[in-house]
Amino acid sequence: MIDISVFGPTVISGGGGRIAAADLGGAKLRQLLEMLALDLGRPLPKDRIAERLWDGRPPASYIATIESYVCVLRRRLGLVGGRRGPLATTSHGYVLDPELVRVDAVQVQELLRAHDADVPRALDLVSGELLADEPYAAWATEARDSFAELLADRCTHAARQANLRGDFEVAVRLAREATRRSYVSEPAVRELMKGLMGTGCRVQALGVYESLRKDMAEDLGLGPEVETQSLYFRILRGSSEERRPQIGGDEISALLEFLRSALTADLTMIIDRPSMYEVGQLLMARAG
Known part of the structure; x- marks a missing residue:
């Protein structure tokens, strides 16, 4: 062989x-x-x-x-x-x-297309950039782009399933890979936010949204989809059914920074105007 x-x-x-x-x-x-x-x-x-x-x-x-x-x-x-x-x-x-x-590369693609449970195994086999010896050849660039698209799509889908079953660490790994392979992919960002929230990393989850919002505003002149904004608000509010932990200084600082960014940006690219009052109240309440 x-x-x-x-x-x-x-x-x-x-x-x-x-x-x-x-x-x-x-x-x-x-x-x-x-x-x-x-x-x-x-x-x-x-x-x-x-x-x-x-x-x-x-x-x-x-x-x-x-x-x-x-x-x-x-x-x-x-x-x-x-x-x-x-x-x-x-x-x-x-x-x-x-x-x-x-x-x-063929083994990796077969695993990616097989089942969601095989996607982490596929990632373990990716030991470097595809066709690293061919940085300029058009056919190699096309192959890399096609592979990145497949990897991002399958990682996003597998991350969604991992979040649904409560396997948040796996979801974070898969969603991070998807966001790395696909620029401003909101489905991948949403799964990353959910996974981070599931692992208790609330500030990081909010930071992922803020990075997405800035990139979309600067490069595309657009704001995140309603579904992504809604997830952002759910993370801000927290679950009313769970006991909220003591908010630390780092989280307070991060939340206040999000408020400052929202107030100085084009509101039509972030959230609807009626929601700004709610955001301010939430953040200021968390700041004490």
Whole structure:
């Protein structure tokens, strides 16, 4: 079995040996292997390989050049040629056989798509940036963006389920990852706020909202959705059914800072005007 890691620097392991991408013999050889790895089990046509390798401007002799790259890859990795083997020839291109090759990124995506309970396991396998050896290639950027979107979506969904079952620490971990992968994602922010509140981190939960509000106002000229604002107010009020703990100095300072920010900002981007009185009363009451 051959293992290919494309999180962080690309590395190939198998047969008791380990080969770094730098030892393959050039950037295009490395990129060809990475493309095949991301499409594990799916034949990749030569014309598509050429489009990616030469950024839409392949040479006239690209078929012969790609065939020579594959020969060199097989030789460097100690693989047999033909239609059988880890790196197999197809009618119009090449494919890595999933029965003989494992790819960490493919394993992660399978776990992400499987079940909410598998999402934390998937995160444990993400050991670095996807295709870190390819910071500028358009096809690699597209792959990273697609992966980030999938990861953010699945982490948000799994965080929601974790919050519902009261597993708040897991929810916080998943929601933080989702917010890191997706800019101003309000569903992810809401799950993070709920998880933080569940772990007793009220000030942090309020701070997450404040950061979202500022980013949206500065970059988009918008305010958070009503659902997000409502959650913010619920956290401010606390639950009437639970005994409120003694409010510490740090929380008082943070709540007063939120009031100052609200008063100096465009109110239409934060909350409706009738609610400002309520917010002021809540914060001032907490300040004693």
